[in-house]
Amino acid sequence: MxxxxxxxxxxxxxxxxxxxxxxxxxxxxxxxxxxxVLEKIIxxxxxxxxxxxxxxxxxxxxxxxxxxxxAGAVAAVExxxxxIPILKDTLSEYQNVTVIHGDILKLDVKNLARESGAGKMKxxxxxxxxxxxxxxxxxxxxxxxxxxxxxxxxxxxxxxMQAQPGTKDYGALSLAVQYYAKPNIVAFVPPNCFMPRPxxxxxxxxxxxxxxxxxxxLNEAILFAIIRASFNQRRKTLVNGLYxxxxxxxxxxxxxxxxxxxGLPLQIRGEELSLDQFAKLSDELSFHNKIGSI
Numbered sequence: 001m002x003x004x005x006x007x008x009x010x011x012x013x014x015x016x017x018x019x020x021x022x023x024x025x026x027x028x029x030x031x032x033x034x035x036x037v038l039e040k041i042i043x044x045x046x047x048x049x050x051x052x053x054x055x056x057x058x059x060x061x062x063x064x065x066x067x068x069x070x071a072g073a074v075a076a077v078e079x080x081x082x083x084i085p086i087l088k089d090t091l092s093e094y095q096n097v098t099v100i101h102g103d104i105l106k107l108d109v110k111n112l113a114r115e116s117g118a119g120k121m122k123x124x125x126x127x128x129x130x131x132x133x134x135x136x137x138x139x140x141x142x143x144x145x146x147x148x149x150x151x152x153x154x155x156x157x158x159x160x161m162q163a164q165p166g167t168k169d170y171g172a173l174s175l176a177v178q179y180y181a182k183p184n185i186v187a188f189v190p191p192n193c194f195m196p197r198p199x200x201x202x203x204x205x206x207x208x209x210x211x212x213x214x215x216x217x218l219n220e221a222i223l224f225a226i227i228r229a230s231f232n233q234r235r236k237t238l239v240n241g242l243y244x245x246x247x248x249x250x251x252x253x254x255x256x257x258x259x260x261x262x263g264l265p266l267q268i269r270g271e272e273l274s275l276d277q278f279a280k281l282s283d284e285l286s287f288h289n290k291i292g293s294i
Contacts, residue, residue: 012195015060019086023196027080028128031059032152034193037204038063044186044206045122045150047071052118056104056125056135059083061090067124068094073116077104104135110144120145120210126152129200133157133173140180140209147210149181158185158203165274172231175275176224178214181207215279223282230270230278238270242285250285258284 012033015021023029032038041063047053047070058064058076060083067074074097078087087099100107113121123146127135132153139146153161156169162183163169177183187204191197217223229245230238242248242255256266262280264273273281 012060012062015086015090019082021060021082021086024080024082028130029059029080030126030194030196030198032063032126032189032193033195034189037187037189037193038066040187041124041150041152041204042066042070044204045124045148047122050118052113052116052121054109054112054121054123056123057127058087058099059126061087063124063126064091064097065094068097071122072096073118074098075100075112075116077102077107079103105131105138109139109142109146113144113146120147122147123149123151125149129154129157129198136207137176140177140207147208149207149209150186150204151207152189152202152204155188155201155203158183158205161205161207166272170271171234172227175227175278177207178275179223180213181209182211182214183207215276217279218283218286222286223279226282226285227270227278230273234269234271236269237266238264238268238273239266241270248285254285 012031047067049070049072051071053067053071053074055064055067055074055076058078061076064074064076064087068091076087076097077100078084079102081101084099084101091097091099121144123139125135136151139149160169160171160173161177162185163171163174184206185203186206189202189204191199191201225245225247226242229248230241233241233244239252239255239259242250243252258281259266261284262277264277264281
């Protein structure tokens with residue numbers, strides 16, 4: 001029998017009834033009850049006994065138990081106080097897990113990795129949809145030595161993360177994620193794989209962060225300011241998007257000259273540029289002293 005064969009909806013129901021647990025909408029709680037999806041998450045993460053794993057949103061600890069069997073050490077961060085005693089029960093047989101009651105958005109992830117002694121870590125998360133983007137971007141920007149992230153997100157968010165130029169899903173999130181990591185959707189997850197069932201489909205996406213950045217730029221802040229300005233008004237040309245950006249003090253002639261130097265047509269829209277083209281344009285505009293505070 002596989003360890004994943006023990007993951008059954010009735011087991012989750014039994015734990016919830018034992019503790020008279022009630023789901024709270026404010027935390028966006030949807031517990032995964034599908035063994036096949038759990039197996040895909042573990043496989044995609046490539047967890048070994050040398051790994052330190054940060055799990056965000058462990059729920060009642062179903063996935064956490066699997067992580068404990070594979071990883072050297074696990075830190076599970078749970079915001080709901082009512083789940084802490086449940087986790088202490090379901091994880092009682094494991095000596096390599098630490099349950100942290102707290103908000104991942106306020107946690108010093110870099111310090112957590114340092115204290116683990118591992119130097120690097122992997123992140124597993126079943127993220128509430130309303131905080132998906134800030135959590136993922138916070139982790140990617142943390143410089144905490146994250147090698148890989150395997151996260152459950154809303155399907156449309158996963159599509160946006162790996163979208164390519166010229167598609168309807170392509171945007172600032174696509175570029176930001178692809179700057180820091182290589183995204184790959186490993187599974188689509190229907191609502192019936194959760195308790196309670198969400199109203200939308202989900203996806204498991206793997207973000208490989210343990211490689212060189214896709215591009216190198218002179219100034220990251222300027223790169224992301226340009227990207228944000230390019231998608232704030234998608235229907236505008238890139239020239240007008242950058243010219244109207246409140247935090248970029250650029251004249252139209254400066255923008256046009258920079259675009260011509262990197263071989264971009266003046267009528268192009270931001271959604272048509274690749275990350276590499278944004279990087280080259282960013283470097284050209286970084287030489288202008290009139291770029292304001294970003």
